[in-house]
Amino acid sequence: MPHPLDQLNPEELQRAVGHLKNYHKGKQLHIKNIHLEEPPKSLLGPYLQAEKAGKPIAPPPRIAYGYYYIMDDKKAEEIWIDLDTNQITKVVMVALPQHLPMDQDEANHIETFMYDDPLVLGALKECGIEGEAIKTVASDGWMYGCDEITSVSRHMMFLMYSRDPKTNHPESNIYAFPLPFVPVYDILEKKFVRIDWCATSGDDDDANGINYTTRQKYKFALEGHQASEYYPDLVPNKRTDLKPYNVLQPEGPSFTVDESNLVQWQKWRFRVGFNPREGLVLHDVDYDGRRTFYRLSVSEMAVPYGDPRPPLHRKMAFDFGDVGGGKCANELSLGCDCLGTIKYFDGHLVEPNGNVLTRKGVICMHEQDDGILWKHTNYRTEAAAVVRRRILVLQTILTVGNYEYIFAWHLDQAANIQLEIRATGIVSTQAIDHGKRSRYGTVVGPGVLATSHQHIFSVRIDPAIDGNKNSVSVHDTVITPWDERNPKGTGFINTKRYIDESSAFDANIASNRYVKIVNENKINPITGNPVGFKLAAAPTALLMAPPGTVARSRAAFATHHFWVTKHKDNEFYAGGVWTNQSAKEVGGVQEAVNRRDNVRNEDIVLWHSFGLTHHPRIEDYPVMPVEVLKVGLHPNDFFTENPAIDVPPSTQQFNRSVEVFQTRSCHRM
Amino acid sequence: MPHPLDQLNPEELQRAVGHLKNYHKGKQLHIKNIHLEEPPKSLLGPYLQAEKAGKPIAPPPRIAYGYYYIMDDKKAEEIWIDLDTNQITKVVMVALPQHLPMDQDEANHIETFMYDDPLVLGALKECGIEGEAIKTVASDGWMYGCDEITSVSRHMMFLMYSRDPKTNHPESNIYAFPLPFVPVYDILEKKFVRIDWCATSGDDDDANGINYTTRQKYKFALEGHQASEYYPDLVPNKRTDLKPYNVLQPEGPSFTVDESNLVQWQKWRFRVGFNPREGLVLHDVDYDGRRTFYRLSVSEMAVPYGDPRPPLHRKMAFDFGDVGGGKCANELSLGCDCLGTIKYFDGHLVEPNGNVLTRKGVICMHEQDDGILWKHTNYRTEAAAVVRRRILVLQTILTVGNYEYIFAWHLDQAANIQLEIRATGIVSTQAIDHGKRSRYGTVVGPGVLATSHQHIFSVRIDPAIDGNKNSVSVHDTVITPWDERNPKGTGFINTKRYIDESSAFDANIASNRYVKIVNENKINPITGNPVGFKLAAAPTALLMAPPGTVARSRAAFATHHFWVTKHKDNEFYAGGVWTNQSAKEVGGVQEAVNRRDNVRNEDIVLWHSFGLTHHPRIEDYPVMPVEVLKVGLHPNDFFTENPAIDVPPSTQQFNRSVEVFQTRSCHRM
Structure with missing residues (x-):
């Protein structure tokens, strides 16, 4: 059963x-x-x-x-x-203007015949690519996006690249060889409908107007480009001075897990879920027998690009809604993606033809030492009490075309939950004329422009703090009047207001604004405040696209940091149910907020939007060192003391560290 | 030599x-x-x-x-x-109004006779503490602070507590037993000059005016208080289900270090410095033979408290200037404060009487696995390339009275530097009448108020990006006009302005503002931008104290996020040279900025202020799970590709992880 x-x-x-x-x-x-x-x-x-x-x-x-x-x-x-x-x-x-998501099989299938298509062949020829040369061409099938509030057919666009023509190695970094055109395919009509040519004159386009007429130059589209490889077989001269680092758990892990993915670890008890849209989901999260969260998930991510020159202004991906967090999850391998003693979870998907596909190890779980959890030294006696922080990490890694996203939920012994997001993979590139620059991105190689873009995430928090009826309070630090009660003007306090009606609001750095989820029906006996968890938010830039743009209309979720809505079954997707080619967020948080539900002492959901505004560094190329974002959920008035007070102290007997003394330096400069 | x-x-x-x-x-x-x-x-x-x-x-x-x-x-x-x-x-x-810092020996010495002093004895008696009961009393010597722009004597104030009267255990948490008075001692006159009584009526004080006349209630000052212990010997019922987690480096560490603390690791080369004021300092930091930073240090931290009721409105510590980051550094012990293969560095200090004291292991250095550094999976072939991030951690831990601060510099293989700060220890507490609440803090135990406060840090970055002459540029993301060049309104770009004259400015979340340190004399051949490093700042609330307050005047450094100054020898201290009892920041960043120096293509210093505004959680008591802050320095236009491209891929042969399968769950609920 x-x-x-x-x-x-x-x-x-x-x-x-x-x-x-x-x-x-x-x-x-x-x-x-x-x-x-x-x-x-x-x-x-x-x-x-x-x-x-x-x-x-x-x-x-x-x-x-x-x-x-x-x-x-x-x-x-x-x-x-x-x-x-x-x-x-x-x-x-599912009627127009709504479309189902794209999928990788679709893109792969189209690629099997696209290099026989006359439209595509013609464009390749204009780039000087004919005959044998076509064999190095590769393309990324992309969501077509949307730039008009009209119903359009189900399209896919292809960003065109080439493997290194010198090697045609299957793992050659194609993003070093961008081609300046975009074939557009109609999925249901099963044909290429047009070729869109890209502007490649960089800042000259901006100064002089976009110029698509210099197309003769494309005849040398790949001339002067250079390979820029990341794949280990293709990178010579690797470092040789990194020594092994092994994690040993001689008594095995501290967690248990059963056949239904019920995990118990350090007073936590929860279920690991997986679905094609959101990927990893945490369900029914309890701590020490008390309910905390009903469901935790990453709901959506919008990735708009900043280059407004058609057709690449269309580049705006909803990686979860347009493709799927679970669909894109990597099969993780032992000793590569995690370190230590690891439990893997599989995911079951259905392929377009109906075959059932079990993807092995789409989620990994392991413990990690995370430094010091708490310490105090009594300076009078020099007696120190120090406890290390062990965390339980649940990790899943998505490949969405060029990009990778590493999502990890961290649970610790102080009842903290943290979502860590690491962005890596390869920045999306486009062609630029040799020697030119563009204010819309960074030239990362000869003829290669890495475009500025954003990744705006939405994390969906369905709380159950000691029960289903919860409220959200907003806390701002304010100074108190400089008067006889505050004679030196040093007074400041934490103010609190409750969100009564479903609504959206933003972070405020200056006032140290933070958000709590509380249960007003249960008061902490010591503090007098309702039991709750505090959201340690990521106060980042929001969607750049201004009001009135279709881009903004389709990603309303990305325009405010916080959204409080009343829970509704199956309302899981911040950016709307059907995001692919959507002109408007339908069924997302904006509509949920518009219901103007009572959200005070109700079954509520808190959504947090945050992200990266990424002006690529050349150091992000050909593959990007992780950029890390974190948001946390910390108990606040939930307990009557530090819940990690009972964690055993850190001792050498338990930890078995090794001291090294002076090592001879080889004094290489 | x-x-x-x-x-x-x-x-x-x-x-x-x-x-x-x-x-x-x-x-x-x-x-x-x-x-x-x-x-x-x-x-x-x-x-x-x-x-x-x-x-x-x-x-x-x-x-x-x-x-x-x-x-x-x-x-x-x-x-x-x-x-x-x-x-x-x-x-x-050093003439008045300037004072030298306080020190722990001073506080300890005064405590040896303070319980014989008639003023203190009288106050204790008013609290119902006489005779044998006095033996449980303890006090924290505090910096006196400053609330007037007049020259005052060298004072110290004492926050009064008691060990648990039931046990008088030396490691009993004294902060559970606050006493409502503050003896003030004149150091040079060698006498207690007065007792300041504390307001304890919480919000009633605010509603009705501060009332110091109900002093009879203090006769029962410790009545109803309860022990709240953190010291392992005093905490019963510890968790028993945490399994050992060992880090093994069978071939030893990847770093070398010589007698002069020259460290070489993964292309990094730098020197580890230590001094009584700043503690850990990194000097002469090179990567792959190129200069990056001349000197990196944590310069200052201001800790103002928000309760304006005298005398506790005085609580405002400059932990580095008033006491000293190096003076307060813990002796770290093997297997407790770090995990793995560890090199310890000692610190040499001079005691008040002139004895030379070597503190063992005030800094530890070790490697850590830090998850994935970069990954890409070619979705066509499913070939994955994944590289793990090894970091080199240099850690020092300060105990400043009740609080602990863990400072760690992290260096990685992608030429990133990160400063991680963990705040832990015990929140500073004060007496509150039983049953009352206060908007100035959180009641964390019977009669115990943990006061709201801030920790504003300043990190001092003395750059040497490929040379001594550097500049600071400020980058904001802005949308471009919605016109024919931006037909769908989706355009956004990264703007840049240089700081020409020494000045201060703030973070701006909405525009994704960031700061770079660049060398305009050296242009990246591919991007066309000057070589540089980007500061990944911590955009947090700044000092709450409003203009006109002495508190703000003494901590000008805490009023802006970023300060760019021209380098001046020995100008190390953001909050001024002599902070103890200072009424004004003298010799700090505000004065440095006021020189209006040219800072474009000059020998410059970038200072970043950021911090925590801490409204204590009851979960922070009796000892606080770490609250973590991070700032980073990332190469940006410094290299011509990802500098970690040559890190060997992550393999099971190297990492030796272990897979666990289903474990039986014990199904405890």
Whole structure:
């Protein structure tokens, strides 16, 4: 019997595919995803509580949810299948202007014939690429984006590159050889509809107007480019002076995990979930028998690029909605992606043709030493008490075309949760004429422009601080009047206001603004404040696109740091349900806020938007050292003392460190 | 022969003390510090370059610099002693209103007789503490602070506490038993001059006016208080399910270090310095034979408290200037404060009586695995290239009374430098009447108020990006006009302006503002930008105290995020040279900026102020889980590609991780 929060297992997925194929018998389907429809909170909540009380009740029904194209009919649908009764319970058409996400199979499939297409061949020829030379060409299938509030066909655009023509090595860095045109493909009509040529004159375009007429120069499109490789086989002269560093856990890990991905570690108890859209999800997170969070996930990421010259102004990816966090998850390998004693979790996906695919190790979990958790030295006696911080790391790594994202949830022994995001991979590049510069990006190699862009993430926090009814309070530090009660003007206090109605608001550095999620029904007996968790937010720049732009309209979630909404089943996606080619955020946080629900002492969701505004460094090329972002959830008035006070002290007997004395320096300069 | 950047060694310190004592023969001295006066850049710079070129020149003179009180004369002086010629070269009086820092010996000494003092005994009696009960009393000697722009005597104030009266255990947490009065001691007059009583009515004081007349209640000052212990011997029921986690480096560390603390690791080469004021300093930092930073240090920290009710409005510590980062450095112990293969560095200090004291292991250095440094998976072939990030950690831990600060410089293989600050220890507490609350802090135990406060740090960055002449540029992301060159309004660019004249400015989240240090004389051949490093700043709340307050005047450095000044020898201290009881920042960054020097293509210093505004959580009590702050320095246009491209890939053969499969869950709820 699967747990209600278990992913659909391969047998269930196969059964769902069977029902779907049977329903559309004889039709060619392109299945995008089939996954568990998470049970409504009204059913799942009581089930989880009964389970923990040791008095299990009947589980909610297992529902498979899927969406797909009926290729012949050029239609898209969603389907719901009850796996307990084997009944299709609902089918809904996904009508224009909405589109289903793109997928990698689609891009790969189109690439198999695109270099035979006359339009593409013609463009390649204009770049001086013909015959054998075509064999080095590669392309990244991209979401077409949206720049008009009109209904358009289901398109995909291709950013064109070449492997190093000198080697044609399959792992050659194609982003060092960008080609200046973008074939546009109509998926449902199954044809290339046009070639868009790119402006390549850099700042000259800006000074003199965009000039697409100097196309003869493209005949030498790859001339003067240089390989810039990252793949280890292609990088000579590696460092030889790095010594091994091994993590040993002679008694094994401190966690336990069962068949339903129930993890217990250092008073934490939670379930590891996985789905094609969000990837890694944490469910039903308890600490020391108390509820903290119902569900934690990364909901969306928008990646708009800053070069406004058509057609590359279209580059704006919603990596979760347009492609899928789970769909893009790497299979992690032992000794490479994590260090120490590691538990891997698999993910079950459905391929477009209905095959069930188990991706091995899409999530890894391991413990890490994270330095000192707390210390105090009594200066009178020099007696020191020091406790190290052990963290439990749940990591998943996404490859979305050129980019990689490493998402890791960290749990610690002081009841802190942290989401760490590392951005790495290869910056998206485009062609620029040799010797020119562009204010829209950084020239990182001959003829290669890495464009400025943003990554705005939304993390979705569905709290359950000691129960379902929670509130959000906003805290600002303000000075108090300089009067007889504040004779030297030094007074400052922390103010608090509650969010009563669903709404959005922003960070404020100057006032040290922070946000708490609290349960007003339960008061901390010592502080007198409601029990809660504090959000340690990432106060970063928000979406640059100004009001009135389609870019802003489609990513409303990226325009404010904080959003408080009333919980609604299946309202998981900050940027809307169908982001691919969307002109507007539909079903996202902006609409949720617009309901003007009461969110005080209600079942609420807090969404936090933050990100990177990335003006690429040349040091980010050909592959980018991680850029790290962190947000945290810290208990605040939840306990009656430091919850890590009972962690055993750090001792040499336990830690077995080694002291080194002077080592001879070789005095190389 | 010591290196010019070596600390004064014990022999040198002893010699300096000898000269000093001889100079003031027969006088009782209270020596605050004696340490190396770092050679002027005009001498040291050429020396370091000649050394690296393998053509050493004569070293600059070894100068001992000290400051001390002549107790009988009630005077303070600074002294300079040339250790090569054994000559005193300069003596300068430190005149009022300036005072030398306080020190722990002073506080400890006063505590030996304060419980015999009639003033203190009288106050204790008013609190119901007499006879045997006095034996549990403890006090923290505090900097007196300053609240008037007038010259005052050299004072120290004492925050009064008690060990747990039930146990009188020496490691009992005294901050659970605050007493509501503050004895004030005149150091040079050697007497207690008054008792200041504290307001304890919480918000009632604010509503009704501060009421010091209900003093009869103090007779039961410790009644109802409860012990709240952190010391491991006093904490029962520790966790038993944490398994050992060992770091093994079978081939030893990847670094080398010589007798002069010259460290070489992964293309980095630098010297580890230590002095009583700043503690850990990094000198002459090169990467792959290129200069990056001349000197990196934490310069100052101001800790103002927000409770304006006298006398506790005085609580404002400058932990570096009032006490000393090196003076407060813990002796670190193997297996407790770091994990792995560790090199320890000692620090040499002079005690007030002139004894030379070697503090063992005030700095530790070790390598750490820090997750993934870069990764890319070619989605076409699923070939992954992944490199782990090894960091070199230089850590020092300060105990300043109740608080601990963990400062760690992290260097990585992508030429990144990061300063990580962890705040831990015990929040400063004060008495509050049972059952009352205060908007100035958090009640963390019966009768215990943990007051809101700030920690504003200043990190001092003396750059040498490919040479001494550097500039600072400020970068803001702005949208471009929505016109024919930006037809869909999506354009944004990174703007740059240089700082021409020494000045201060602030972070700006909305525009993604960042700061670079560049060398305009050397242009990156690919990007066309000057070589540089980017400061990844911590954009946090600044000093709350408003204009016009003495608190703001004494900590001008804490009122702006960024300060650019022209380098001046010995201008090391953001908050001024003599911060103890200062009414104004003298010799700090504000004065340096006021010189209105040219700072474009000059020998410059960049100072970054940032911090924590801490409204204590009850979870921070009785000891605080670390709160972490980070600032970074990242190469930006310094290289022509990712400098970590040559780091060998992460392999299981090298890393030796272990996979765990399902473990049985014990299903404890």
